[in-house]
Amino acid sequence: MLAAPAHASTPETQRELFVQARTADLLGDADTAATLYERLISAGPVAAEIEARAASEAIAAGRFDLALSVAAQSSQPRSLNLDVRLLLLAEALKTQRYREALAMLEDGEARVNIEFLAPFVRGWIETATARPGTPPRGPALVTGMASQRPLSRQKDEQAALLHLASGSVDGAVEHIDAALSRAGPREARLRLAFAERLTELGRPDLATVLLAGEDVILAEARARLAAGEPLGMAIRTPAEGLAELLLSIAVDLTEGRDTALPLGLAQVARFADPANAGAAIIAGAMLERDGRVERALTLYRSVPPASPLALQAEDSILQLLIRNERAQEALDLARAAQRRTPARPGGWARIGDALAALDRHAEAADAYAAERGQLGGGDWPLLFLEAVARHEAGDWDAAEALLGQALALAPDQPILLNYLGYSMLEEGGDLALASAYIRKASRLSPDSAAITDSLGWALYKLGDIEGALDALERAATQAPADPEIHEHFGDALYTAGRRIEARFAWEAARFYAPDAAARDRLEDKIAYGLQPANAAP
Structure with missing residues (x-):
């Protein structure tokens, strides 16, 4: 229910409340905005636009009861935003009010129509209400969609889930591979x-194929299903099907600039299927992207330890803490997890990540080495991580040897080739060999700004100034906020006699420089020109 109306003891007028709510909204503070909008609506009648904004902010903050209450009391329910209409649809499906759900799909007077979901929602309702023993009609509503119809990318995934929900293994198998290839x-x-659903339908052999490989999450799920333990991951109901559909759309939309709509879809998915750990993790990632770190942590921590995705949630927590300069917290969590499950793969690597973020590189290298020992040693990413840590700790000889081992296992990995080549440039190694490594990395990954920068810097070191300028200019265009690239470009421009342009490049580098030492070096170059003492490292 909405809060009681504000009285004389509350000094804010509706206008003041609106300004405060809008400010919180623009700052991305959905929790505060939702609270202020709630007080605004409680204080008296408001415009339909404010009702719609209040309900959407409540969804972004995960306050679904508030969003539903606002929607229920709205003076113009057909003016509600897309996320609010989807929340109402999810509520109807959760409570099995299927006629009401279908009516929402067909409401042509709504400002935001949700008819584009019709084949999927009708398919799930048909499946849920089918009489036992009758041929399933639900999947056909999805598989019969035209390829140019909106959400055709989601067709295979939803078709597979509908076939499994209706008990048709053969129908599902036709769509599973395509669904997984687009799942991201x-x-x-x-x-x-x-x-899990294949196992329930008597095909554990197919389930085992789907869960094959060394991935820890899949391996643990294999063991649980083999022991007859449920995973709690199967999708059987219309509300659960809608949740998965909305998550798929949300992930697709994260490529764009709009962060509000993907977050709204992911939050509605959480409401539709509260047990969906994947929804909590995806919504958490979107909140983190918006800078709402504590809210993201809350969602990651909401994934129960018994969930097969608990390890993914734990990784999300650790990486969030590291990215937000809370590496000591990450280290404490990683060590506690390692004590709980010492045999589980990945534990030492997580400790290494946290130690590296704390600049304790020698200890990080030892942690990565311990992980390699636990796995048997033949893992190029771990060799690479250990090599980087050894290098950062000042032991280039050990790092170079590890990089050589990694390269023998993965000779076509651009990140490995680039790091080895660039490090050889820094350490005074064989310039021709370093250049060869970087050229190969560039051929394999031509759109990488970092690798293009390495190529330009290698050419600069080899004396090919024109080639260096071409590569470094491309790198600066690819990554306009990278200070190292701008500094390299400036050094090359200065050496080519283009002194004014060089100072513009150094100014850009100084603007984005991450520390005082880099800014001092760049300011020296801007004032006095390029000299051996201030050359880029």
Whole structure:
């Protein structure tokens, strides 16, 4: 229910409340904005636009009861935003009010129509209400969609889930591979959902194939299903099907600039299926992207330890803490997890990540080495991480040897080739060999600004100034906020006699410089020109 109306003891007028709510809204503080909008609406009648904004902010903050209350009391319910209309649809499906849900799809007077979801929602309702023993009609509503129809990318995933919900293994198998190929960060979650339902339908052999490999999450799920333990990941109901559909759309939309709509979709998915750990993780990642760190942590921590995705949530927490300069917290958590499950792969690597973020590079290298020992040693990413840590700790000889081992295992990995080549440039190694490594990395990954910068710097070191300028200019265009690239470009411009342009490049580098030492070096170059003492490292 909405809060009681404000009386004389509350000094804010509706106008003041609106300004405060809008300010919080623009600053991305959905929790405060939702609270202020709630007080604003409680204080008296407001415009439909404010009602719509209040309900959307409540959804962004995860306050679904408030959003539903605002929507229920709205003076113009057809003016509600897309996320609010989807929340109402999710509520109708959760409470099995299927006629009401279908009516929402067909409401042509709504400002934001949700008819684009019709094949999927109708398919799930048909599946849920089908009489036992009758041929399933729900999947056909999805598979019959035209390829140019909106959300056709989601067709295979939803078709597979509908076939499994209706008990048709053969129908699902036709769509599973295509669904997984488009799943992106949701792939592990979908594999678990498919595998659990296949096991329930008497095909544990197919489930085992889906969960094959050394991935820890999949390996633990295999063991649980083999022991007859449920995973809690199967998707069976219309509300759960809608949740997965909205998550798929939200992930697709994260490529764009709009962060509000993907977050709203992910939050509605959480409401539709509160047990969906994948929804909590995806919504948490979107909150983190918006700078709402504590809210993101709350969602990551909401994933129960028994969930097959608990390890993914734990990784999300650790990486969030590291990215937000809370590496000591991350280290404490990683060590506690390692004590709880010392045999689980990945534990030492997580400790290494936290130690590296704390600039304790020698200890980080030892942690990565311990992880390699636990796995048997033949893992190029771990060799690479250990090499980087050894290098940062000042032991280039050990780092170079580890990089050589990694390169023998993965001769076509651009990140490995680039790091080895660039490090050889820094350490005074064989310039021709370093250049060869970087050229190969550039051929394999031509759109990488970092690798293009390395190529330009290698050419500069080899005396090919024109080639260096061409590569460094491309790198600066690819990554206009990278100070190292601008400094390299400036050094090359100065050496080519283009002194004014060089100072513009150094000014850009100084603007983005991460520390005082780099700014001092750049200011010296801007004032006095390029000299051996102030050359880029």
